Amino acid sequence: MKGVLSRIPPAQAVVIFFLLAMVVAAVTLGLPVPGLLGDSLVRVAMNGVLVLSLVPMLRAGVGMNYGLPLCVLPGLLGMVLALELRMTGLVGLAVAVIFSVALAVPVGLGYAWLLRRVRSNEEVVGTFAGFSAVYLAAILWGTAPFTNPQMLWPIGGKGLRPQTNLTEWFGHVLDSLGSFTVLGVRVPTGTLLVVLFVAVCLLVYQRTLKGRAAVIAAENERFARVSGTDVERLKSVAVVASTVIAAVGIVLYAHTYGFLQLYDAPLMMAFPAAAAILVGGYMRGTRASASHALLGALLFNAILVFSTPIANELLISELSDITRVLVTNGVILYAMVRGSRREQPERADS
Amino acid sequence: MAVPALRVEALTKRFGATLALDSVDITFERGEVHALVGENGSGKSTLAAILAGSPAIAETGGYEGVIELDGAPVQFCSPSEALAAGVGLVHQELSLIEGMTVAENVTLGREAVRARHPLAPLDRAAMRAITAEVLSRFNASFGPDDRVGDLPMGARQIVEAARQFARTELKVLILDEPSAALSTQEAASLVSVARAAAAAGAAVVFVSHRLDEVIEASDRITVLREGRVVGRLLAEDADPRGLAALMVGRDEDPPIRAERGACDQACLEITDLHVDMPGDPLCGLDVMVRRGEIVGLTGLAGMGRLALVAGLTGLFPARGEVDVDGRMIVPGDAGSALSAGLVLVHEERRGVGLALGESVALNVCWPSAYTAGRFTRWPRLPGRGVLSDRAMIEASEPYLERFDVRCASARQPVGELSGGNQQKVAFSRALMQGPRALIVAEPTRGIDISAKERLLTSLVEVASEGVAVLVVSGEIAELVRVCDRIITLKDGVIADEFSPPFDIIAIEVALASHRRSA
Numbered sequence: 001m002k003g004v005l006s007r008i009p010p011a012q013a014v015v016i017f018f019l020l021a022m023v024v025a026a027v028t029l030g031l032p033v034p035g036l037l038g039d040s041l042v043r044v045a046m047n048g049v050l051v052l053s054l055v056p057m058l059r060a061g062v063g064m065n066y067g068l069p070l071c072v073l074p075g076l077l078g079m080v081l082a083l084e085l086r087m088t089g090l091v092g093l094a095v096a097v098i099f100s101v102a103l104a105v106p107v108g109l110g111y112a113w114l115l116r117r118v119r120s121n122e123e124v125v126g127t128f129a130g131f132s133a134v135y136l137a138a139i140l141w142g143t144a145p146f147t148n149p150q151m152l153w154p155i156g157g158k159g160l161r162p163q164t165n166l167t168e169w170f171g172h173v174l175d176s177l178g179s180f181t182v183l184g185v186r187v188p189t190g191t192l193l194v195v196l197f198v199a200v201c202l203l204v205y206q207r208t209l210k211g212r213a214a215v216i217a218a219e220n221e222r223f224a225r226v227s228g229t230d231v232e233r234l235k236s237v238a239v240v241a242s243t244v245i246a247a248v249g250i251v252l253y254a255h256t257y258g259f260l261q262l263y264d265a266p267l268m269m270a271f272p273a274a275a276a277i278l279v280g281g282y283m284r285g286t287r288a289s290a291s292h293a294l295l296g297a298l299l300f301n302a303i304l305v306f307s308t309p310i311a312n313e314l315l316i317s318e319l320s321d322i323t324r325v326l327v328t329n330g331v332i333l334y335a336m337v338r339g340s341r342r343e344q345p346e347r348a349d350s
Numbered sequence: 351m352a353v354p355a356l357r358v359e360a361l362t363k364r365f366g367a368t369l370a371l372d373s374v375d376i377t378f379e380r381g382e383v384h385a386l387v388g389e390n391g392s393g394k395s396t397l398a399a400i401l402a403g404s405p406a407i408a409e410t411g412g413y414e415g416v417i418e419l420d421g422a423p424v425q426f427c428s429p430s431e432a433l434a435a436g437v438g439l440v441h442q443e444l445s446l447i448e449g450m451t452v453a454e455n456v457t458l459g460r461e462a463v464r465a466r467h468p469l470a471p472l473d474r475a476a477m478r479a480i481t482a483e484v485l486s487r488f489n490a491s492f493g494p495d496d497r498v499g500d501l502p503m504g505a506r507q508i509v510e511a512a513r514q515f516a517r518t519e520l521k522v523l524i525l526d527e528p529s530a531a532l533s534t535q536e537a538a539s540l541v542s543v544a545r546a547a548a549a550a551g552a553a554v555v556f557v558s559h560r561l562d563e564v565i566e567a568s569d570r571i572t573v574l575r576e577g578r579v580v581g582r583l584l585a586e587d588a589d590p591r592g593l594a595a596l597m598v599g600r601d602e603d604p605p606i607r608a609e610r611g612a613c614d615q616a617c618l619e620i621t622d623l624h625v626d627m628p629g630d631p632l633c634g635l636d637v638m639v640r641r642g643e644i645v646g647l648t649g650l651a652g653m654g655r656l657a658l659v660a661g662l663t664g665l666f667p668a669r670g671e672v673d674v675d676g677r678m679i680v681p682g683d684a685g686s687a688l689s690a691g692l693v694l695v696h697e698e699r700r701g702v703g704l705a706l707g708e709s710v711a712l713n714v715c716w717p718s719a720y721t722a723g724r725f726t727r728w729p730r731l732p733g734r735g736v737l738s739d740r741a742m743i744e745a746s747e748p749y750l751e752r753f754d755v756r757c758a759s760a761r762q763p764v765g766e767l768s769g770g771n772q773q774k775v776a777f778s779r780a781l782m783q784g785p786r787a788l789i790v791a792e793p794t795r796g797i798d799i800s801a802k803e804r805l806l807t808s809l810v811e812v813a814s815e816g817v818a819v820l821v822v823s824g825e826i827a828e829l830v831r832v833c834d835r836i837i838t839l840k841d842g843v844i845a846d847e848f849s850p851p852f853d854i855i856a857i858e859v860a861l862a863s864h865r866r867s868a
Contacts, residue, residue: 208733209719209726216716222702226663226694227717228685 012281015299022306029313034184036305043301045175045188046256048195049249050269051276051293053242055202058277058288059211060238061218062115067126068270070111070133071243074103075250077140079260080160083148083169090177092170093255100247108243112236127270134267141262151260164260171258191256195294198245202290214238215287271332276300278335303327353421355380355553356401356437356522361415363396363407363577366768370396371413372577378522378553383544385556385564385585388574389597389827389858394557397574398526401555402439403432419521436521438514440528444506448499453481455498456512484516487546488539503628503652504536515543523547524555529563541567559650561590561862575599594858598827605831605850606803606810617641617818618692618787623670623681624842625654625661632657633842635670639787639818644809646829647822649839650861657842658822659694659791662687665702674787674818688721691786695776697795697822699769703776706765710757711739713764714746714778749778753804770801777805787818794828806832826857 008016026033050068057065065071078100087095111129118125142159146152151164165171177190205211217224217231224231250269254260280296282288304327356378363371371393378384386394400407400417403426407413417424419435426432429439446455454461454477462476481494488508492501498509511528514520525544529537537560544567548554558564564571565588573581573596581596618639625632632654639645649655661668661681668681677690687694696702704713712719719725725742726735743760750760753774757767764775773793780788793809794802809832813819823829829836830852838846838861846860 204731204736205733207736208731209723209735209737210733212712212737213720216705216708219707220701220705222665223705226665226684226696226702228688228721230685 009281012279012295012299015279015303019299019302019306022303022310025310025314026306029310031309031313036309037302038184038186040298040302040305041185041192042175042188042256043305044297045191045195046253047249047273047276047301048192048294048297049198049252050246051249051273051280051297052195052198052202052290053245053249054273054277055288055290055293056205056214056238056241056245058282059206059218060214060235061221062235062238062242063122063126064270064274065126065242065246066123066270066274067111067130067133068246068273069130069266069268070107070126071104071130071246072250072266072269073133073137073247074107074243075100075247076137076254076260076262076266077103078247079166079251079254080141080146080151080262083151083164083260084146086148088169090170090173093173093251096170096251096255097248100251101244104244104247105240107247108240109236111243112239115239116232116236130270131267134264138263160262162261162263162265164262166254166258166260171255173255174252175256188256191252194252195297198248199290199294206289210234210237271329272300275327275329275331279303279331283335300327300331352380354378354418355420356555357416357418358397358401359416359418361397361400361413361417363393363400363413365410369577371400373415374574374577374579376572376579378555379570380521380551380553381548382570383548383554383556383568385558385568385571386574387558387561387564387571387593387597389825391576391825392574392597393577394574395526396577398439398524398555398557401426401432401522402437402524403427403429404439405429433517433520436519437524438517438520438522439524439526440511440514442507442527444510446498446506446509448497450498451494452485452492452496452498452501452509452512453477453494455509456481456484456494456516458513480516481512484512487515487543488512488536490539504532507532508536508540511540511543515547518550520547520552522553522555524557526557527559529558529560537563559862561593561859564588564593565590573597590859590862591855594855594862598854598858606807615641617643617675618789618820619671619673620658621671623658623661623668623672625657625666625668625681627654627657627660627666630654630656631842632661632668635839635843637820637837637844639820641818642813642816643835644813644819644821644833646833646836647820647839648824648826648829648836648857648861649845650824653839654842655822655824655839656697656791658820659696659789662692662789663694663696663702685721688717688783691784693717693780693783693785693788695780695788695790695793697791699772699776704764704772707763709739709742709761710750710755710764710767710775711742711746711760713775714749714760714782715742717779718782745782746778749782750775753778753808773805774801777808781808781812785812785817787820788812789820789822791822792825793821793823794825802828826854826861830854830857 023033026036053071054065057063079096081099082092082096085095114129115122115125146160151160153159153161174190174194175188179189180187213224213229214234217229217234221231276296277288277293279300280292282292354377358374358376361371361374374397386397388394400413405428408427424435457477457480462473463470464473478494490508492505498506507528514523529540532540541563544554544556556564556568565585568585571583571585571588572579573593575597616638620635620637623632623635630652637645647655647658657666660666663684664682670681672679672681674690674692679690679692680686700706715725719737723729723734725738725745727738729735746760755771755774757771764772793805806828809819809821821829821833836848836852836857837844848857
């Protein structure tokens with residue numbers, strides 16, 4: 001036990017301690033802890049795949065995917081197409097995922113092409129590519145000739161609404177698959193299993209020849225090149241993989257949330273996901289892993305779920321959103337500062 | 351008796367287990383050009399780095415001994431401290447900002463301003479005038495307003511030197527191989543400017559390989575060998591052959607060349623190879639190495655020695671014909687070289703030769719794993735199968751034993767090993783690929799004597815197995831021990847070829863006479 005504790009990095013130890021303190025505070029304040037734990041699991045299920053989608057690009061040295069809003073657009077379009085075909089239940093969800101993946105591959109290839117041209121500025125360019133793409137897609141949402149009236153504006157009947165209720169289509173179908181309650185905590189089994197499945201796939205890929213090659217190329221590109229590795233191709237594959245996983249991730253997110261949100265809703269999607277993987281222990285200059293993403297998704301979302309009612313109870317109400325933004329961006333800032341300190345130049349060789 | 355400008359006493363510097371300087375005493379007088387000569391690794395650049403306050407010295411444990419500037423003891427921890435005290439260094443590696451003009455580079459950090467307050471505008475006319483004055487001393491063909499990025503390499507080296515020569519307040523000016531990339535005329539200008547600086551009262555320390563230039567430029571010469579002073583003489587009493595003999599020493603290590611039968615079958619053929627490496631280009635190299643033969647390729651800095659491996663591995667643009675046993679290789683395509691059986695060991699092992707964060711086993715096995723799909727399980731999985739750490743460890747262990755690599759286990763990150771052990775890992779990696787031809791660059795750089803012997807012996811063993819070996823190195827004393835032929839480079843092409851028994855002093859003298867054409 002002592003060995004396990006000593007292996008927890010200080011930053012994660014602080015976060016875990018903070019989370020435990022909030023659980024104690026919630027109990028003391030008489031808040032419904034099982035409900036909060038259940039909500040935490042739901043948020044992990046919602047966000048897990050989106051956080052995991054950051055891993056391939058990070059491992060290949062392309063950087064944090066702040067262009068996540070661009071990568072989720074194929075997923076949103078996939079869901080819109082599934083709704084347009086009036087697909088419901090698990091089949092509806094599967095059709096949405098299939099459309100999303102099919103659309104994400106060409107989008108990912110285009111995104112990879114863009115990032116290849118801006119070597120070492122991928123994060124900044126990704127951020128703006130994401131922002132631009134969200135508004136470009138807004139034109140599509142407003143003008144494309146979709147016909148499902150439940151997605152369309154009620155007046156005029158043209159253009160998609162900003163928010164469509166998925167409950168009667170495929171909302172929560174995976175959450176309720178095999179769902180059970182233990183000690184008052186409701187577990188969204190199906191969605192959590194999908195998150196775990198994606199994580200296992202990533203963990204296996206990390207151990208393959210190409211997976212290792214991507215890490216080596218990220219750590220020492222010149223070594224990789226002289227060893228015969230096609231570095232550009234590896235990075236492109238990573239960008240496509242991140243895009244595909246993000247597209248699937250947004251389908252799961254919307255399905256668990258229960259609403260399909262369009263227009264500027266995905267605009268800030270990248271920041272909570274980035275904060276989560278940083279809370280999970282990833283740091284610039286180290287190797288990201290699916291385990292960072294899973295641990296981060298759990299810690300980050302649990303903190304958000306617990307902090308909101310506690311802040312409302314102890315401080316002023318309506319503080320919850322401020323707390324959420326503060327925690328999200330504060331964590332990114334902290335991890336980047338610490339990561340940059342790790343990247344200090346090595347000592348000159350004799 | 352006048353106090354000397356700079357005096358070092360009992361100066362000792364270690365890099366880990368390597369003794370770079372061993373109790374060195376030298377006095378540099380005002381008004382003199384004092385040359386430091388020695389082979390690679392003799393300690394002259396280390397001495398220059400200590401005198402100029404290079405941060406790398408403090409980061410590697412500092413030094414022992416005393417340095418006195420104008421009779422007062424000093425210890426510089428940074429180049430800015432040294433400069434403030436009046437000691438400037440012209441380094442052979444350029445530190446120019448290519449997007450700026452010559453005037454902006456020459457006056458960088460001490461720009462002329464029109465008033466004495468922090469927001470004062472730059473006085474560009476004064477900056478141009480300062481630069482034009484110093485450039486006129488060099489008879490430079492370019493002006494203060496030219497962009498440094500547009501200048502050829504020799505001119506950039508002049509700009510680098512002009513930066514320090516523009517500082518009239520300097521008491522000691524150290525020139526560390528400043529003429530390596532210069533043509534004859536440019537080097538002659540540099541020498542005359544250095545002499546003028548000395549005549550104006552500075553002590554000029556001139557570090558160089560070029561013995562004829564040293565004799566012409568300096569008043570006094572100190573010869574270093576293996577970190578010790580082995581000779582002090584006046585330039586007027588020196589001749590290149592005598593200096594080379596002092597640099598090399600009398601005790602040559604015995605050859606470890608194996609007695610091999612005649613091998614006439616060509617294995618590695620390089621024809622008309624051009625590599626556009628800035629400052630060190632190859633301009634049409636033709637080399638043939640037979641099966642089982644070891645050929646040494648050497649040359650001074652700037653003559654193209656470093657470009658061969660850099661070009662073949664794609665780090666710089668290359669064109670020409672390279673074939674191994676009749677299989678053509680695309681220069682710059684590392685994959686085609688590996689599949690033809692040409693394996694390269696890069697000189698820059700930390701930057702290019704090894705993945706420092708990865709295990710010893712992975713470093714040994716990686717190219718074989720990636721290009722040939724070895725050490726994997728379930729190869730039909732996406733990603734060409736799962737890499738087996740156990741298989742890599744088992745495969746690498748015989749090599750680690752053969753080269754006596756000192757590591758906790760094959761799982762240890764290679765970045766934690768010493769330089770010598772890292773080089774052995776890089777060499778193990780090369781052999782793991784079963785090469786037909788092997789090109790090794792600077793195989794013994796920065797490693798201790800026992801590791802050096804092990805590696806040199808291994809080169810001979812590898813050649814005995816029928817591999818064509820091309821060793822690219824500046825260490826003549828090592829080349830003569832292992833090579834069947836030694837080729838020297840000048841201007842990126844072959845200048846001379848030597849055969850056993852080698853006359854090491856003749857090779858040094860031949861190298862020292864090489865000078866880039868204008």
